[in-house]
Amino acid sequence: MKNISPKKKSASTKTSTKRGRIIRLAIVGAGGMANAHAEAFRKISGVVLAAVCDVDAQRAQEFAAKHGGTAAVFTDLGKLLREADVDAVSNVTPDKLHAPLSLQVIAAGKHILCEKPLATNHADATRMARAAQKAGVINMVNLSYRNAPALQKAAQLVQAGKLGEIVHVEASYRQSWLSSKVWGDWKTTPAWLWRLSTKHGSHGVLGDVGVHILDFASFPVGPVRSIQSRLKTFTALKGKRLGEYPLDANDSAIMQVEFANGALGVIHTTRWATGHANSLYLQIHGTKGALRIDLDRSMDELEVCLGADIHKAAWKTLKAPKTPNIYQRFITAIRSNTPGKPDFARGAEVQKLLDACIKSNHLGKAVKI
Ligand SMILES: NC(=O)c1ccc[n+]([C@@H]2O[C@H](COP(=O)([O-])OP(=O)(O)OC[C@H]3O[C@@H](n4cnc5c(N)ncnc54)[C@H](O)[C@@H]3O)[C@@H](O)[C@H]2O)c1
Structure with a gap:
C-alpha cells in the first residue's frame, strides 16, 4: 500500500x-x-x-x-x-x-x-x-479506570484521612472470556489470542488487566512495599497451541500485598470469572471508616461507612463529582504544557509490581518492592 x-x-x-x-x-x-x-x-x-x-x-x-x-x-x-x-x-x-x-x-x-x-x-x-x-x-x-469518578473520590477520602489508618484492602478484576462468549470467540480472534501467548509479548491476565487492578488499589491506598503472587494457566489451555499462538500465558493471578503504610491487601484477577464480563471491585477498610467501589454498579458512585455508621455497619451511597477522562487530560496537558497523570513514571512503578509478581510466583515467596 x-x-x-x-x-x-x-x-x-x-x-x-x-x-x-x-x-x-x-x-x-x-x-x-x-x-x-x-x-x-x-x-x-x-x-x-x-x-x-x-x-x-x-x-x-x-x-x-x-x-x-x-x-x-x-x-x-x-x-x-x-x-x-x-x-x-x-x-x-x-x-x-x-x-x-x-x-x-x-x-x-x-x-x-x-x-x-x-x-x-x-x-x-x-x-x-x-x-x-x-x-x-x-x-x-x-x-483507564482512573477515569471512574468513584475512584478519584475514594483517593480523596483516603488521603484526607476520612477512613483513619488503612488496615485492609480487597480488590478484584474479573473477566470471563475464556469460559464464555461474552466478548465473542477467543479461539478465532487474534486480539484475544496474543493475550494468551508469552511468545507474543503478553504477561497474561496479570499484564493485561492485573496492571489495572494494581493501579486501582494502590492509587488511593499508596505504594506497595511487598507482594506475593501465584499465577496459573488453567489446564483447559496449558500446553495447547492454536496456530502461531502457544497458549502459555497466565490466565489467573492472586496477590497478597503489604502497602508502605502497613495495610494488608488481597488482589486477584482471572479470565475465568464465569458470570462477569468486566468487573472491577475495590473495598478499603480503615480504623475510622470504609469504602467500596463496584464498577458494575456505577462508575460515579461509591458506598461509604463513616462516622457513627461504623457502629451499625451501615453504608451510604456517595455521588462523586464528574472528572475529566484521560484523553481530555492528555490534551489539556499538551495545551497547558503541564505534566498529565498517570504518567510514564507511574506506568513504570506499576510495571515494577508486575515484574515482582512474576518473580514471586517463580520463587514461591514474597518479593520486596
Ligand atoms: N486501557 C484499556 O482499558 C485497554 C483496553 C483494551 C486494550 N488495551 C490495550 O490496547 C492495546 C491494543 O489492544 P487491542 O485490543 O486494540 O489489540 P488489537 O490486536 O485489536 O489491535 C492492535 C493493532 O496493532 C496493530 N499493530 C501490530 N504491530 C504494529 C506495528 N508495528 N505498527 C502499527 N500497528 C501495529 C495490529 O495490526 C492491530 O491492528 C494493548 O496494549 C492492550 O493492552 C487497553
Whole structure:
C-alpha cells in the first residue's frame, strides 16, 4: 500500500479553537481499543485525527475512513513520524510494541499517550519514563479506570484521612472470556489470542488487566512495599497451541500485598470469572471508616461507612463529582504544557509490581518492592 502523507504543514497547526490550540493526533495500532481512543478524542474540541498507522494496511485504511476522514495512512511508524504533521501520538499496539514504538515517538519529540501495560518489563518502562522526561514531552499511560469518578473520590477520602489508618484492602478484576462468549470467540480472534501467548509479548491476565487492578488499589491506598503472587494457566489451555499462538500465558493471578503504610491487601484477577464480563471491585477498610467501589454498579458512585455508621455497619451511597477522562487530560496537558497523570513514571512503578509478581510466583515467596 502506498503511504499517503501531507508533506507541508497544515494551516490548522497555526490555528486554535476557543478551548485552545489545534492538536494534530496520530493513532498507531488500529485494532479494537484504537476505536475507543478515536471516539474519545473526537469529542474534544480542536483535536484532529491527522494520521493512522497499522501494519495491516487495510485495517489502517478502514480505520482512517471511519474516524479520520482526511487522516494520512501509514504502515510504518518511522515514516509517519518523518512525514506527517502531528503533535501527539496514541500508541494502541499490542503490549510488546509499547516500548520500542513509544521510544521512537519520544525521539521524534512528539507527546505520547501509551496503552497499558507501559512495557513488558520494568527496565524498559524506566527507560521510557526517563526518555520522555529528558525530551520534555507530555507522557501518559492509559490506566483507564482512573477515569471512574468513584475512584478519584475514594483517593480523596483516603488521603484526607476520612477512613483513619488503612488496615485492609480487597480488590478484584474479573473477566470471563475464556469460559464464555461474552466478548465473542477467543479461539478465532487474534486480539484475544496474543493475550494468551508469552511468545507474543503478553504477561497474561496479570499484564493485561492485573496492571489495572494494581493501579486501582494502590492509587488511593499508596505504594506497595511487598507482594506475593501465584499465577496459573488453567489446564483447559496449558500446553495447547492454536496456530502461531502457544497458549502459555497466565490466565489467573492472586496477590497478597503489604502497602508502605502497613495495610494488608488481597488482589486477584482471572479470565475465568464465569458470570462477569468486566468487573472491577475495590473495598478499603480503615480504623475510622470504609469504602467500596463496584464498577458494575456505577462508575460515579461509591458506598461509604463513616462516622457513627461504623457502629451499625451501615453504608451510604456517595455521588462523586464528574472528572475529566484521560484523553481530555492528555490534551489539556499538551495545551497547558503541564505534566498529565498517570504518567510514564507511574506506568513504570506499576510495571515494577508486575515484574515482582512474576518473580514471586517463580520463587514461591514474597518479593520486596
Ligand atoms: N486501557 C484499556 O482499558 C485497554 C483496553 C483494551 C486494550 N488495551 C490495550 O490496547 C492495546 C491494543 O489492544 P487491542 O485490543 O486494540 O489489540 P488489537 O490486536 O485489536 O489491535 C492492535 C493493532 O496493532 C496493530 N499493530 C501490530 N504491530 C504494529 C506495528 N508495528 N505498527 C502499527 N500497528 C501495529 C495490529 O495490526 C492491530 O491492528 C494493548 O496494549 C492492550 O493492552 C487497553
